[in-house]
Amino acid sequence: MCVGFGSLSDPPEAQGLAHFLEHMLFMGSTEFPDENEYDSYLSKHGGSSNAYTEAEHSCYHFEVEREFLKGALRRFSQFFISPLVKLEAMEREVLAVDSEFNQALQNDSFRLQQLQCHTSEHGHPFNTFSWGNKKSLVDAVEKGIDLRKQILELYKDYYHGGLMKLVVIGGEPLDLLQQWVVELFLDVRQGSLGRPEFTVEGPVWRAGKLYRLQAVKDVHILELRWTLPCLLQEYLKKPEAYLAHLLGHEGKGSLHYFFKAKGWATSLSAGVSDDGMQRSSVAYIFSMSIHLTDSGLEKILDVIGYVYQYLKLLHLLSPQEWIFKELQEMGNLDFRFAEEEPQDDYASELAENLLVYPAEHVIYGDYVFEFWDEEMIRKILGFFTPENMRIDVVSKSFKSQDVKYEPWFGSHYVEEEISPSLMELWRDPPDIDVSLHLPLKNEFIPCDFSIRADNMQIDPANESLPVCILDEPLMKFWYKLDSTFKLPRANTYFQINLKGAYLNLKSCLLTELYIHLLKDELNEIIYQASVAKLETSVAMYSDKLGLKLYGFNDKLPVLLCTVLAIANSFLPTNDRFKVIKENVERTLKNANMKPLRHSSYLRLQILCKSFYDVDEKLAFLKDLSLSDLKAFIPELRSQIHIEGLCHGNLLEKEVLDISNIFKSNFSVQPMPVTMRHREQVICFPSGANFVRDVSVKNKSETNSVLELYFQIEPEVGVEAVKLKALIDLFDEIVEEPHYNQLRTKEQLGYVVQCSPRVTYRVYGFCFCIQSSKYSPVWEVGKQQHSFNLLRTRGNAESVTDQNTGIIDLFTLYLNVVFDH
Template sequence: MSRINPRLNLRAFLCSISLAALTACSSLPQGPQPVKSPNDDYQYRLLTLNNQLQVLLISDPGAPKAAAALDVRIGSGDNPKGRAGMAHFLEHMLFLGTDKYPDSGEYQRFIAEHGGSHNAYTSFGNTNYFFDINADYLPEALDRFAQFFIAPRFDVAYVDREKNAVEAEYQMGLKSDERRELDVLQEVMNPEHPYSQFSVGTLETLADRPDATIRDDMVAFYNTHYSSNIMRLAVLGSQSLDELEALVRPLYSQVVNRDLPREVIEAPLIEPARLPLMVELQPLATQRTMTVSFPIPDYRDEYRVKPGIYVGNLIGHEGEGSLFSRLKEEGLAESLGAGEGFAWDGGALFSLGLTLTEQGAAQPERILQLVFAYADMLRKEGPQEWMYREQSRLAELSFRFREQSSPMGYVSALASGMQHYQASDILRGPYLMEDYEAAMLAELLEYIRPENALVMFSDQAVEGDEVSQYYQVAYSQKPLAPMPAPSDADVLGTMRLPAPNEFIAENVALVALPEALPAIPVVAFEAERQRIWYMPDAEFRVPRGVTYINFRSPAVGVSAAQAARVALYTALLTDRLNEFAYPAQLAGMSFSFSKNAEGISLRLGGYTDKQQLLLQRLLEQAQATDYSAQRFDNIRKDMIRALENSVAKRPSSQVVDDLNEALKYNSWGEQVLIEALQATQLADLDAYIAGFWKEASAEALIFGNYPEARVAEVSALLDGVLDAGPAPALPPRRILKLAPSESIQFPVSIPHDDAVVAWYLQGNGDTWNDRAMTALTAQIISSGFFDQLRTEQQLGYVVGAYNYPREQVPGLLLLVQSPSADAAAVALAMQAFMTGVTPLLELEQFKRHKAALISDILRPDKNLAERAEHYWRSIARKEYDFAGRETMAAAVEAITLQDWTSYYADVFIAQRHALQVVAPGRRGKLPEGRFEVVESAAAIKRDHATYLAD
């Protein structure tokens, strides 16, 4: 039962007495209010409380989930000198108890028991806290959340524990090349710029000192920097705006206003005298990258112009005549992105990020020569109003037809954006691009010159003469040599401005709905090798739609060679289509070819107006086999490099990959796939493509703003790629089946100091009851598992208990990555937690968990894409009534506490179906027990029965 503040009930009662009283009690918003999308049915109200805390209220009557986020304009760039990681450490500590709610785990338990989740992040300039929860419990959640910023305890008992959590996060990232590159970048930054400070924190930077403990410094930091006037709060709930305001005002008006000014950072990020600068560094992964950055002014206040978006779209374009097209033609680069990166009050960086081929890594000067030649061409051509208006039109369409998204993600983004957008533009600010300022666009292009460049080149062949402090990265720095213009006569001829975009939607009218509207997708066409499901959208009513096609073939799923070749084929096909289709992606359409368990999936989505043209061109190229030897070789090497780089992934992620390989019979490890790719030649791939299509069949879903005539059009296009005759039988999809009381231990070698234990506990079967019991178990144990093993025992930063179904076969996954304990100690802690769950569970808690899970299962789809995913998954599972969510919810509803306690004791304690994948780390100790130790995923699969996927 929800607890409601009696004072709020009294206010609601008084306001309900009469219409006149209601009008009097309503709080009329003061000042400009946010302009919303015509497609947005939320109601909004912008307030500024007496303490200058700006609040955006969002009312969505009937919403199942509520959410809130608070953004404070303080981040790691504000860390005190010598206290690296302070802002990040403070973010951790705020979750661990307040004066009103002193229990360190109470906030997390309350959120979890009422169907919610929570998190936070610390960036250089901001810290953002957010949660979601079942809508009825928003008042209580808002109260708990507010106390973070009113009266946190900063309990001394948790200081050392949370320092260890920060240290674990730091240790976990030691092999992240993104963090390693940032470490080097911060070392070459101007030390007077606050962004040059290390941001994560370590036990050393957060250690007590003779003159002050870390807690003293943290409390001082909080009391100095956390002020209501630099906070922004966004709250979304099912209550009316008046009710939301009545909830928020009395709570958040208590946050202290220290009247902090908005300070401009005068120090340059890179000392101008040091530019142009070349920095070379050695990554851990087999990767070759180049980032070319240019210090520029801070244009965030110019969001109606968006100069960074305009220039970034030009430099990052991938169509004909683009910089990327030229780089790819010369075999130098595999990807390119461009846009504003770091930004602060006083400046920003505009950056180009490139991944390079082996040939490109050997010719960094040529790459830079082409980059600067393209920028020079843009300056000579000057800003183009027609191109600006084209981008503006696309932005306007995106806002006009904005669809709802995750409530928690939405409020988090809004709270962050409120720091920069004017009141009327809080909702449309990211989309506004209406003020064409040629001088401002030209100004930005002036900064993109060789003399203003910071180049960071990453390659394993680099031998640096310096080592970075925190991540021990070998690097060197030297002045960037002068860059002569290209001497090739054809360079300026091949690199040019993009052509007008033929894919921009012109007709955004909604199709008429049929009188007999189907409630679920129906099979609108079926032949020997085709089945097409169709459903017009009657709920979201936007001029968008999806066409999903699954091309199934027996040439997938049997061997590692097949898996390698189909993945290589889809990569080459995507690469071939990219130059043509890139403008379609800019115009709000999307497409992807990807390997799946049974074949190749083509997903096409976005505005429906020009989709048929795009689909036609995609399918015309699908069966082509005339790939160039250079692109074949480059893409194959890139795929091999990506597989080799799995060693640089987070250790817990690598262990979960090994678990999935052991569970899924059409899954192979990195080394096997590497060998298969190395053995594949271009002629082999050509033969594979021909064989794939000879045996292929297609199942499609057409859902959205389409007339029924689209079914025949798609079918005709499919006829062009599918052979006639009956479709060949497909190999079955199989999942490992563990027996009751069976415990397998699978030790794996991960090159990292941390120990990792991934303990998979399979359900008793694959019935709806088994799925419901397992999902409910995950719901019940997840918050307690995190609280006990992470917060209380401090075993590591990565700690979680998850519902882990594979192909509808239910399972639990308990996962811990620990820098402080060996794998044996981790497994004992897991075991102790699991055996202690049922004695602590009360009937009311059980009911709350059950209600939370049912609410999550039945959560309404927020947009057309989510609904399409539900339909597509149902089709893949052969749930042709599309009622899987309702069936699952009913199965959960039927479970009693006694039912669940018995199932839990039998299946997850007494007769476990267990697979434990363990990376022992530097301590080298494995968990002890009655395990069958198996040395490979292949050996596990070879000796077991299987579940057959639907």
């Protein structure tokens, strides 16, 4: 259910109220007064739910097993008919909103977003604090605002049929689904179709300003923003998508390629985001985000100057219809061969689209490029001027006497004036660098969409599992033809063991540098293929280079040939080595800044026998040189082993041809199995009780984390499947009451979760709490209390199953967890 009401409609005296209202709808209704009834019902029937509040809409969604859809809809419908909004629930849920805010408190992206709201012109709809927290809501109460009365007034004004869009996806016939909806949602109040309108006078931000925001992480980010008119009605033309394609391109001639060659930037993205206030009825905000190197940070004004050179180039060359047709073709192909996505996500997406598009384009509107309009593109390009630009720089390198404070996140920032002469220079650059030009035509756009399985006789007995079609000392290939989905796509995964890649700390770091430099070298070709929906992933897994190519299969062999040829011959240059080393160093410094990630890292540090610590890597990295890497690469590539899995729209012969591409590029000695790294996990002795107590890395972090990990046993033999089923069953049983007790009732923290863990084929189970209010010691006590409640529930509820062996084993694991 998508409701055409969001945070832009917050009353100024109670900011965050739309978000708070979203929370309160989960807290019981007249027909189902128990606060936990909805979540409990979904959990018992294999389901889950969530909700979110955006600038102009709020969306609620759930999924559940098919036979329980009507029961879930009955409970869901009451959100929009008769929510209770109880005072005692409000008092607790204020803490949940506050905990959610505290999750975002140390996030540089959210801090920048709020700074942009804070520094927007007073009275503008964007000049707000949409998150809401305890302070904003309690302050409202202290000023005499009756929050419950305000919430009920907002609910009355906006939660009516005229502003609601409902999508139900189920296995039943459409007539039956419609009958259920009519029956269950009949009592939703009727209302007018008009959505909230906002008065806007003048620009969002003052012109000629540069804002420097002190970062939490070690980053240098330059963000440029231009305010465009609302383009919701121009979705058939998508002029902003045309400009995003060119300004965010990464091929030769692009701004990204240019800044990368100068050693100023490591990434660049551009466009109008789908999130929050960037795509609203008030305005579209076109952003360009550039991650800078240390050198690039010193050249910010030059970087902006080159952006305006490229914009001038676009003015001079006029909009190009062939570029639009490429986007049109890829949009059509993406829609024609769209793969199924999670149904609750798809329902949310369609419900949002019902607020935006006419009925005939609810499904197709995001993909369509129907009309070429050169004048419209020229008109939108005219908004990309210095006077209409906002500049933000996010960095730890922050020195100024005139520091200001954003009140909600407590961020430090300074505001600088841009000189009139510089504004004039950007307005009309005298020259355009010859390296800047439009992209070349895309060679990876697919042409062949024939389905291989249509011409094959499929033996159902051999259809379920991949088969090994090649097993040689150098490589082993697995293959499965897709005869189920019948789409012109393929997924190919390759793990390439490299000699000595994980032997010690030095070799591990040199391998990481090599793979990052290889990705850097491949970037332009990989980007071009990704535009044509043929994706590539290059990553390091212990001593393995993980290579994935997936998407439309037509040009996949062409891309693989190019990637492997570069990987086989490539040697890094000094300029790129410096940039990549700096980037790896920055990544290591930023590791484990979030407590949840830090706790997972500490668990793996205990479990894995081979584990190279982040701080040790950071210290060792400083002394590594290009000559070290050049000496290491020949040895690294001297012996390899390749294991591949090819699945999808590929014939067996095509997969064997792919194996020959590897053979032609890697004429090296095969690596025997004894030389390949094998990750080993420590087996906890019976009764083990390991405790790690570590301070948060970011001293400004308000959140603490308690993670309880219980090791079960290795995944071995035919019993492994049964054991996995039992663990998943245990998870289904304990997840909802665990969450209800510690999150809903006791408000221990916003994150309360539990889930199975498989660490290199060793089963385990984790309970995790993140709290900004309580310490881990307090959380341990509350977690034990929750266990006792769960154990009582487990003993009280009968489980009927003829297989007593499974029940006995399940009970054993319940006792193992609770007795610890």
